Structures are given as structure tokens and as C-alpha cells.
Amino acid sequence: xxxxxxxxxxxxxxxxxGVGKTSLMNQYVNKKFSNQYKATIGADFLTKEVQVEDRLxxxxxxxxxxxxxxxxxxxxxxxxxxxxxxxxxxxxxxSFENLDNWRNEFLIQANPSDRENFPFVVLGNKxxxxxxxxxxVAEKKAKGWCTSKGNIPYFETSAKEDLNVEAAFQxxxxxxxxxxxxxxxxxxxTIDVNNGGSQSKSTCEC
Amino acid sequence: MATRxxxxxxxxxxxxLKRVSIxxxxxxxxxxxxxxxxxxxxIPGTAGTAEVFYKQILTLSSKGYRVxxxxxxxxxxxxxxxxxxxxxxxxIGVHHVHIYGTSLGGFLAQLFAHYRxxxxxxxxxxxTFLDTREFAAATTWxxxxxxxxxxxxKRYILSGIRDGPQEPxxxxxIDFVVSQLETLSKKELAxxxxxxxxxxxxxxxxxxxxxxxxxxxxxxxxxxxxxxxEVGVRYGGARxxxxxxGGDFPFLSRADEVxxxxxxxxxxxxxxxxxxxxxxxxxxxxxxxxxxxxxxxHPDLGMPPAEGGTGEGSSTSSSNSSASEAYRQKAGLGNEWxxxxxxxxxxxxxxxxxxxxxxxxxxxxxxxGHGLPNDGLLGGSKVSxxxxxxxxxxxxx
Numbered sequence: 001x002x003x004x005x006x007x008x009x010x011x012x013x014x015x016x017x018g019v020g021k022t023s024l025m026n027q028y029v030n031k032k033f034s035n036q037y038k039a040t041i042g043a044d045f046l047t048k049e050v051q052v053e054d055r056l057x058x059x060x061x062x063x064x065x066x067x068x069x070x071x072x073x074x075x076x077x078x079x080x081x082x083x084x085x086x087x088x089x090x091x092x093x094x095s096f097e098n099l100d101n102w103r104n105e106f107l108i109q110a111n112p113s114d115r116e117n118f119p120f121v122v123l124g125n126k127x128x129x130x131x132x133x134x135x136x137v138a139e140k141k142a143k144g145w146c147t148s149k150g151n152i153p154y155f156e157t158s159a160k161e162d163l164n165v166e167a168a169f170q171x172x173x174x175x176x177x178x179x180x181x182x183x184x185x186x187x188x189x190t191i192d193v194n195n196g197g198s199q200s201k202s203t204c205e206c
Numbered sequence: 207m208a209t210r211x212x213x214x215x216x217x218x219x220x221x222x223l224k225r226v227s228i229x230x231x232x233x234x235x236x237x238x239x240x241x242x243x244x245x246x247x248x249i250p251g252t253a254g255t256a257e258v259f260y261k262q263i264l265t266l267s268s269k270g271y272r273v274x275x276x277x278x279x280x281x282x283x284x285x286x287x288x289x290x291x292x293x294x295x296x297x298i299g300v301h302h303v304h305i306y307g308t309s310l311g312g313f314l315a316q317l318f319a320h321y322r323x324x325x326x327x328x329x330x331x332x333x334t335f336l337d338t339r340e341f342a343a344a345t346t347w348x349x350x351x352x353x354x355x356x357x358x359x360k361r362y363i364l365s366g367i368r369d370g371p372q373e374p375x376x377x378x379x380i381d382f383v384v385s386q387l388e389t390l391s392k393k394e395l396a397x398x399x400x401x402x403x404x405x406x407x408x409x410x411x412x413x414x415x416x417x418x419x420x421x422x423x424x425x426x427x428x429x430x431x432x433x434x435x436e437v438g439v440r441y442g443g444a445r446x447x448x449x450x451x452g453g454d455f456p457f458l459s460r461a462d463e464v465x466x467x468x469x470x471x472x473x474x475x476x477x478x479x480x481x482x483x484x485x486x487x488x489x490x491x492x493x494x495x496x497x498x499x500x501x502x503x504h505p506d507l508g509m510p511p512a513e514g515g516t517g518e519g520s521s522t523s524s525s526n527s528s529a530s531e532a533y534r535q536k537a538g539l540g541n542e543w544x545x546x547x548x549x550x551x552x553x554x555x556x557x558x559x560x561x562x563x564x565x566x567x568x569x570x571x572x573x574x575g576h577g578l579p580n581d582g583l584l585g586g587s588k589v590s591x592x593x594x595x596x597x598x599x600x601x602x603x
Contacts, residue, residue: 006424047445076463076465
């Protein structure tokens with residue numbers, strides 16, 4: 001049986017600093033949460049094998065530092081992204097208002113081939129805080145924004161309580177996979193599932 | 207001659223090629239970046255030379271890392287390679303190493319880690335393998351390698367590179383490697399092929415998985431996938447930095463991503479870059495007392511442009527003094543850099559942090575991304591030497 005190329009999904013998490021991007025990623029990948037806040041330096045990534053529908057795919061999740069101006073991050077982070085996760089803190093209005101900027105900047109930097117249909121997912125994090133009493137962004141408002149941007153899927157999460165994190169990332173993986181598959185259709189020349197017969201007898205490593 | 211910051215001509219004009227004799231043989235190498243930082247040693251595959259890592263050398267040195275890209279002289283067995291490499295390190299005064307090895311280079315890096323466990327602190331393994339048996343079995347004529355004419359050896363090495371249309375950056379990377387292959391002598395080619403086809407396997411490697419990054423390309427490469435997967439299984443806890451695309455030579459075709467992963471790796475294993483970060487907050491000036499040897503980040507290019515022709519000729523000599531001169535030249539050119547020179551609408555008015563190295567890398571990446579540097583050395587001709595070889599062979603048969 002020919003070994004099939006593994007599918008790699010690249011996911012970028014964006015949002016203001018302190019909204020919980022790293023915590024969400026850690027909760028999802030490592031099932032860990034720490035109350036201690038540590039600013040992410042530049043960027044980092046984690047990988048996780050996930051089952052999406054009946055396919056096993058590798059998710060490469062990039063966590064970026066919210067403090068940095070987006071433009072300074074550059075294309076290496078965004079090249080080949082399959083899904084962009086926008087995170088805000090439901091207790092901080094500014095972090096919600098900035099979603100627009102994060103989204104726009106992503107589209108500028110990553111420059112996806114199909115801007116209109118590029119998959120985003122929005123997460124309203126920290127719903128656990130103060131039993132929801134300190135909340136300033138209503139669910140309705142967030143959903144309204146998501147609808148206006150082409151029906152972006154929306155999840156309310158708590159990385160601390162592991163609330164909705166799995167569901168959100170399942171949705172992220174699914175949408176990312178859809179995007180990845182479409183790319184394959186657009187660029188048939190670059191896909192080589194069988195690894196090419198001519199290479200099988202090659203003895204040299206270059 | 208005008209050189210673009212970051213291109214190969216620029217590299218050749220500022221980074222001196224060095225040679226050091228080990229016994230009767232010479233190692234060729236580039237050693238660039240602050241000497242006080244533990245170096246990252248880059249080891250190429252069969253077709254590569256030290257030059258193929260020029261983008262890593264330029265970018266990472268500008269971030270304050272020391273990078274050494276080395277070409278072994280012709281050696282004829284794995285053990286001889288290990289011994290020679292060790293002497294090479296001794297001679298240049300490097301004890302502990304972090305190694306980035308691609309394909310055959312990755313195999314040799316693991317071999318060295320196996321035989322000299324105390325010297326290897328971390329590994330970045332790219333498109334590589336644990337075992338040469340498959341190559342040995344496929345090369346029934348390996349005993350004849352030293353008798354084989356040069357053009358056949360070249361053709362053989364090139365047969366591993368994927369044919370067919372490629373996207374421009376990958377096509378350029380192939381052209382570059384092919385042009386490098388042209389610089390190798392028959393003896394060098396034969397030695398590399400011998401190393402690749404001599405039966406050998408990696409024994410126990412004591413480097414902890416947490417200090418290993420596996421950086422494979424997910425589109426294709428000459429190392430069969432089954433062999434690459436063995437590497438992933440062996441170092442189960444290693445970090446998997448998969449690149450979606452990039453082909454056989456991602457250090458050229460996806461240099462910005464590779465450099466980013468190398469930086470992440472070095473940061474993870476505790477290698478501190480020597481940089482003078484002078485953020486707008488002015489809070490991080492401590493490193494600046496380093497008599498101008500500190501590596502400064504040019505505001506927008508990552509590398510200071512070579513100014514005029516002065517000093518460029520001398521810097522290609524092999525003396526140490528010219529290297530430090532180059533450093534000073536560099537340090538003098540980039541004065542200080544600020545958060546982001548393009549001061550567009552500041553929608554995020556929160557406190558600005560001193561720019562992290564990674565982010566600095568990205569600025570450069572952005573510029574590269576827009577500039578699409580053409581590294582093909584073939585003067586615009588897109589007919590690669592590889593095709594030429596293939597045609598030549600076709601006519602022969």
C-alpha cells in the first residue's frame with residue numbers, strides 16, 4: 001500500500017493580548033490550564049493529531065503574541081494557513097472591537113486565494129469569570145458581528161473550565177480541512193499522493 | 207555591483223569562506239555570528255554544499271545567533287566522518303553543538319550524536335533517515351562509485367530531485383543546489399555517495415526528545431516517507447515542525463519558515479541570541495555595552511545593506527580579522543530599530559514590547575515575501591542545469 005501524504009492543517013490564533021490564546025491552545029492540546037499569565041514571545045506552535053470525520057490529520061496551531069503589532073509578524077507565520085481563529089475576552093470590550101482589525105490584518109498578511117470564503121472561527125473566551133457577571137460583550141452582539149462577516153462560526157469558551165474548547169477546535173479542524181481540500185483542487189500540479197514512481201529507486205538524498 | 211540584502215551575492219560579499227585542515231584534508235565552512243553564542247552547525251545532504259545554507263547564515267546571524275555551515279572533505283566511511291567532524295570542531299574551538307542536518311546531513315548528525323553524546327546538545331533533523339540500508343540495497347554498483355565518471359555521479363545524485371514543473375521558489379532552490387553540485391569534484395561526489403550508500407544505522411541517541419526538532423516538508427522530498435516516519439517514531443517526543451511545502455531544499459525555498467523554526471528550536475533548547483534590542487521603551491539596552499560586536503537589527507531589512515564596494519573584496523579572504531571587521535561593519539550600519547517603522551493607524555494603543563527576535567525575523571520575512579528574491583544563479587535562464595544533464599544523458603543513450 002502506498003503511503004499516503006499526511007494532511008497538515010495550519011491554524012493561526014489571533015487576538016488581543018491576555019484574551020487567552022495560549023491557554024486555549026494549551027487546554028486543547030495538553031489538557032492543561034495555568035492561572036499564571038505569561039506573555040507569549042513572538043510566536044510558538046503546538047501540534048496535535050486529530051480525527052476529522054474519517055481522516056487523521058495533523059493540526060499545527062500557531063499562537064501569536066497579542067502585544068505585537070500584527071504587521072510585524074510577517075508572512076512566515078501565515079503562509080499556508082487553513083483557518084484563522086479570532087479570540088476575544090467577553091469581559092473586555094476593546095478586545096472584541098479589535099476583532100475587525102485582526103481579521104483585516106490576517107487577510108492582508110496571509111493573502112488567501114479566496115478572501116470571501118476563507119474560514120475564520122471566533123471564540124469569546126473567559127465566560128467563566130465572575131459567573132458571567134463581569135461580562136460586557138453580549139453573545140448576541142458577537143454573533144451579529146460573525147453573521148455580518150459571512151457567517152463565521154462562533155463559540156463561547158472557557159479555557160480554564162475546559163468549556164466548549166474541544167467543540168470549538170473540532171469546528172476549526174473541520175473548516176480548515178475543507179479549506180485545505182479546496183486548495184488541492186486548485187493546484188493539482190503540486191499534489192503528489194503517491195510520491196512518484198521515479199523516486200522510489202532513488203538512492204541519493206539531496 | 208549592486209547587491210540586494212539577503213541575496214547570494216550579498217552573502218558572498220560579506221561572509222568569508224574559511225578552510226581548516228584536518229590531517230591532509232580541508233573542511234570548508236562559513237562561521238558567522240557572535241562567537242560567544244553556542245553555534246548552530248548546518249550539515250547539507252548529498253547534493254548540498256555549505257553555501258546552500260546562506261539564507262540561514264544571513265538571517266540568523268542578524269538575529270544574534272552564530273551559524274556554521276560546513277562541508278566535509280571526501281571521507282569514505284561513517285566512522286571517518288565522525289572522527290573528522292570532531293577534529294573539525296576541536297580545531298575551530300567549538301565544543302558543544304546544536305546541529306541542523308538535512309537528509310544525509312541529518313543522518314550524519316545523528317551518528318555524531320550517537321558516538322559523541324556529550325558534544326551534541328540538540329538536533330534539528332530535516333527530511334532524513336535512521337538507516338542507509340535502503341539506499342545501499344538500491345545501489346548495487348556502490349563498489350564502483352569511485353570508478354564512476356563524474357557526470358554519471360552527478361546524474362545519479364540529480365535523479366533524486368523531483369522533475370516536472372515547480373513553483374518558482376522551489377525551482378530556484380533546485381537551480382541553486384544544482385549549481386552548487388557543479389562545484390564539487392568527482393572525489394567529493396563519490397565520497398558523499400559512498401556515505402549515503404554504505405550500510406549503517408543510528409544507534410542510541412542520548413539527546414532528549416525535547417531537544418530535537420523534526421522539520422520535514424509535507425509535499426515531497428527524495429527521502430522516502432517511510433524512512434522519514436521512522437525518524438518521527440524514534441524520537442517520539444520531538445517537536446514536529448512540518449512545513450506544508452518546500453520540496454527537498456526548504457532552507458532555500460522556504461527560508462523564512464525554516465529560519466523561524468530554527469529560532470524557535472534554539473530558543474527552546476536555551477540558546478540565547480546576542481542582540482541589542484533597543485525598543486521604544488528603552489528598557490532593554492543592557493546588551494549594548496558589547497563594544498559594537500553586538501548584533502543590531504536593521505530597522506527594516508534584517509541585514510544591513512552592504513555599502514559601497516569597500517571591504518567587500520577583503521572579506522572573502524579567510525582571515526579572522528576580516529570577519530570581525532565585517533561584524534563591526536554590520537554593527538555600525540544598523541543603529542537601532544524600533545517597533546515598526548511603518549507607523550500606520552495605531553489601533554492597539556497598549557504598551558509596546560521591545561521587539562522580539564522572532565518578530566524581527568518576520569519583518570524580514572515580510573520583505574522577502576514581497577520581494578521574491580531570485581536566487582537562481584543562472585542569470586535569468588530558467589533552463590536548469592538539471593534539465594541539461596537529463597537531456598545530455600538522454601542523448602547518450
